[in-house]
Amino acid sequence: MRVLPFVILLSLASSVTMADSHRESVNFAARGEGYIGFSTLEIGSIDEEAFQGGGAVSAALNVESFYFQADFFGDKTDYDGVESSVVGVGGHAGWRDAERGSAGITAVYNDQEVESLDIDVWRVGFEGEVFIDRVSLAANLGYVEVEIANAEGDSFYLDGGLSYY
Numbered sequence: 001m002r003v004l005p006f007v008i009l010l011s012l013a014s015s016v017t018m019a020d021s022h023r024e025s026v027n028f029a030a031r032g033e034g035y036i037g038f039s040t041l042e043i044g045s046i047d048e049e050a051f052q053g054g055g056a057v058s059a060a061l062n063v064e065s066f067y068f069q070a071d072f073f074g075d076k077t078d079y080d081g082v083e084s085s086v087v088g089v090g091g092h093a094g095w096r097d098a099e100r101g102s103a104g105i106t107a108v109y110n111d112q113e114v115e116s117l118d119i120d121v122w123r124v125g126f127e128g129e130v131f132i133d134r135v136s137l138a139a140n141l142g143y144v145e146v147e148i149a150n151a152e153g154d155s156f157y158l159d160g161g162l163s164y165y
Helices: none
Strands: 006-020 023-043 046-063 066-079 083-097 101-114 117-132 135-148 151-164
Touching (some): 066 101
Antiparallel strands (some): 006 023, 023 046, 046 066, 101 117, 117 135, 135 151
């Protein structure tokens, strides 16, 4: 299998910090990014080329130790014989301490169309991180439901991360 990606990325970010006598601090940040790309996929006798493009926009608000974030995203892939597009929205809310870690909830909805097939994915769960000196331990767990045509299924997810700074 050979995949040769070519991607152009555009990213814009903005941040504002405010303070008043009733709050320790209020921070607002917004970020937008977009990309276009081209790839070649070769598996056995399959030799496909594809155009990809998409982007994401996020807005986050921190009020003292609490965070709220909204995400909007989309992607389109156009192989020679198959087109796929995804649009979605997500949200995060929780507590964060720059020295100890974070804990929050997250929810995401994806609507993917592959040719005439419509796939809806709903996900809700917990996201957390613990900071131990130069080490960060992260965990995401929750419930996911997938609806494809007239069928649906559900499951649970769990993933973890370890980072050293």
